[in-house]
Amino acid sequence: MAIDKELNEYLAKTSRSRALHEEATAVMPGGNSRTTTFFDPYPFYVQRGQGAYVWDADGVARLDFNGNYTSLILGHAPPDVVKAAQEAAALGMSFPGPTEQEIRLAEILTRRIPSLQTMRFTNSGTEATMNAVRAARAFTGRPKIAKFEGAYHGTHDWVMVSVSPDPRAAGGRRHPKPVAWSAGLPPTVLKHTVVLPWNDAEACTQIIEKEAANLAAVLVDPLLGIGGILPPADGFLEQLRAVTEQHGIVLIFDEVISLRIAWGGAQERFGIRPDLTTLGKIVGGGLPVGAFGGRADIMAAYDPRRGGARISHGGTFNANPLTMAAGAATLNALTPEAYTRLDALGERLRGGVTRLLMATRRRGQVTGVGSLFCLHWTSAPLTDYRSSRPKDPEAPTRVFLGLLNEGILLTQRGLGACSLAMTDEDIDRFINALARVLARE
Ligand SMILES: Cc1ncc(COP(=O)(O)O)c(C=O)c1O
Structure with a gap:
């Protein structure tokens, strides 16, 4: 038709x-x-x-x-998740202070994902990737980040690059050029974003090695989710892990979608330990959510004790108790x-x-x-x-x-x-x- x-x-x-x-x-x-x-x-x-x-x-x-x-x-309105959210709502919708629910959900996630030594919650996957990228820059002192052509990581400036470019405007297949995915991006974003070709380990290694001295992070959705669920070729993620480790580049797994493929996400399924991980979607049980975490030495930049955090991470609704309760009820059902x-x-x-x-x-x-x-x-x-x-x-x-x-x-x-x-x-x-x-x- x-x-x-x-x-x-x-x-x-x-x-x-x-x-x-x-x-x-x-x-x-x-x-x-x-x-x-x-x-x-x-x-x-x-x-x-x-x-x-x-x-x-x-x-x-x-x-x-x-x-x-x-x-x-779990589908729409699963009774246990609805009940958990309702019970939390009856106690108050949000507070200017932490709640116990936040600890419980963080415990569930850090148990499932061993690379999450410590973590924090946000209200969206966008905020999660924004913070992970910032944490990598703060930790390494380097300005650039690398991402894959076709990969979506939300809607903050640093990742709105080469999400679905017209190949005719995007350079060679093995050496893609950064292309703005939105009006309103400052030119510096394109100067500081390195674009990688998915599943081409040799080309990625060459590009990463060339940029290494300035590269804070390689950000990777291990399934290229919104790009079409194109699983990594054998050895591809292993090579990304090896080259980033060798050059002190922070490897960030964006598991906002891919967490749903296994108890411990794509990193468990593919056997790779990233430095940082971003989460979202299923971990809020249907309510607005994001989370990021990983190596304790990188996440320490968020620790407000002893003189203040190096990275400020406010957020009126971060870790709100309804989301935390619905998220825990959802993950508990995922046996x-x-x-x-x-x-x-x-x-x-x-x-x-x-x-x-x-x-x-x-x-x-x-x-x-x-x-x-x-x-x-x-x-x-x-x-x-x-x-x-x-x-x-x-x-x-x-x-x-x-x-x-x-x-x-x-x-x-x-x-x-x-x-x-x-x-x-x-x-x-x-x-x-x-x-x-x-x-x-
Ligand atoms: C891999 C990935 N990262 C980040 C995001 C952004 O998450 P949010 O829509 O919660 O901002 C998405 C959303 O689809 C995503 O698929």
Whole structure:
């Protein structure tokens, strides 16, 4: 089906959302507060979520593989998490002082992730990566940071570089140029950001060695999550660890998404110990959250005792008790058996989609690890950001809208996550819906 037919069906099903969007545009540019969730002509308004489903303002239910961009690992409104948040709320919404809940969640996380010797909480993954980068600069006294082409780490200036550049403006594949991903970045950001090619260990080593004297940190999402869930090639992360260690560069794992693939995150699954780690999404149980931590000697810059912290880290809502309680309730539900189940759901989905694409001879692939997956509309070998760009740029939107019309919610670029609220039948429903969307094309 052509994209306009999918669009017409979407418009016909979402009249209440359209009316709300029109009201919203009077008071917000584009009608909302979150670039990521907007799509043309307007996003549907969510009314509620329960288990594996969300309902929109027109009463349409959709099976939710977006899960607030991979945050809702237990599904919507899990009773134990809702109860924990309600009990915390009844005692007061936030305070000008620490609470015991903060210690308990930090204990859970530092037990799960041995590289987190000490840690602190923020309100978002963006603040977590901002602080990790700052801590690395403070520790090394060096000005530059390196990040990967195609990697997303939030919306502070230092990481809004080469997130989804047009390759024609981004230099050679093995020596990518920094490209601003937003208006309003000061030129110094581009001068101080080194861009690396994902999964090319040799090129990365050369670039890192050349920049080493000025490089404070290498920031890496070990799955290149928003870039399409492109797992690291064998030995790639090991090489990053070796070269950063050799040159005293702080290796930061951004596990805002990848924590969900194992008890101790991607660092456990791939057997690498970073110097710093950033967290977000699942660790707040659905409430606003971020966290960062790692080597105690680096994190010591935040210690306010004995003369004051070298890095000031305020935040009116940092470690707020509702988030801490909901986060602990969520992590307590994530037992080793839960990860086995999440892996099985992900395997079932990837296997089913792969068989579907082969049977229908479609130009497409599905990548993923554990409960995460991403649809790609190219048959090129998938190694890095550039290889994952769709041959037909409209394909992801067409499939996204087609799935919406089938009652399935994914992210616009094709990234999805299974939750523990899902059954095998839900996974099969996804595969059958995708088959119908592709058959309409
Ligand atoms: C890897 C990664 N880092 C950081 C962030 C930013 O997190 P937040 O949206 O909570 O600011 C995201 C968000 O999707 C992410 O995927």
